[in-house]
Amino acid sequence: MRACNIKLSPIPFALAALALAAAGCEFPLQQRQLTVLMAEYHGPDAMPTAQRVGRELMQQGLPDVFIVESPGMASLCAGRYDSWRDNDADAMLKRVRRIRDAQGQFPFAGVMLVPVPEPAPPTPWPLERAKGIFTFHLASWEAPGRMARAQAYAAELRAQGHEAYVYHGPRLSMVTIGGFGPEIFDNPALAGQPGSRPKITAPQVLDLIQKFPRMRLEGEVTPPEAHIPTQLVKIPGRETPVAAGRPLPQVLFRVSLALVDARTGQAEGRFRAAGVAQSREEMPALVAKLVKQLLDAAPAGRPVRVGAAGVAATDADAARLKADALVLEAVTAALAAAGPRVVAVGPEATAQMLDAAGLAPAAVLADPRLLRSAQGFDYAITGSVTSFPR
Structure with missing residues (x-):
């Protein structure tokens, strides 16, 4: 480096x-x-x-x-x-x-x-060498040493007979298996289109999903209650075929979350986190990591009550694709899986507490300082999601 x-x-x-x-x-x-x-x-x-x-x-x-x-x-x-x-x-x-x-x-x-960012070391199995458009994502690392750990896991999978690849991004190293084209879906023309969910029918991919159902983060398989499954992702730089004569929109999603102190209505410095997902399918895993980062920044000691106040879609495409609802669902799941240090307050209960204080969720998203008049939780997570062209 x-x-x-x-x-x-x-x-x-x-x-x-x-x-x-x-x-x-x-x-x-x-x-x-x-x-x-x-x-x-x-x-x-x-x-x-x-x-x-x-x-x-x-x-x-x-x-x-x-x-x-x-x-x-x-x-x-x-x-x-x-x-x-x-x-x-x-x-x-x-x-x-x-x-x-x-x-x-x-x-x-x-x-x-x-x-501190790490350099990208040479890898014998770069994801760029995989064929096809999609690959099966089953593991990610963010901590220092992430690149060496990702490559070690890829070597382990290769020794087991899997066609494993490694991708080192700016903040994330990921391990995937295989390279696949649209033919793995029941309707290849819908593959990769926003809002569409063609069914996977290829036996080799279904076998991978059955063998590796849950994402591995930082070397550990996530628990079932975290709801972070393995997933197909698009190989960076690969284009999905045009469907019905219409070019496929290439969209990324930027997710921003804040852990707002209900006493002050503030979320400064370490109580903010953001990241970019390459697809809707990647957002749950990204949100889980962001929520963990926010909770790690909260004062240790007694368990804290954390509400899910809401997520705003900041542009028409994000709203049309219901990215805000997906992020809020992922926030709720991450809080529920946080363990004994957190008492999770779901969106409905949080909305009731806000309503009791005469507050609308949209108003709180616009001005989190309004949370000072609410009761029932120590912190509330607010967020936004923005789509932008790839």
């Missing part, structure tokens, strides 16, 4: 295991292994672009800007922190989210505190 500041002088930092295991296991954090990820750039101009933006940020007075470079990618970061609860990290998040560009926009409004 090459970590450097804008002048390209090396900046050392340590990496260690993070408390991100799906089973709730915790490991001690070592020094300076978290950072604010400002942006990621890809392609031959990745490093020059990151350097240019980094210089502009430094000229605005932003401290401790550095770049992590790996082949074909550069990650622009700010600050190094010991813990998800670091007050300096909260201050940095607030500061960078208020930065405006020349057009008056807020380009870093969605930044998050993440593990």
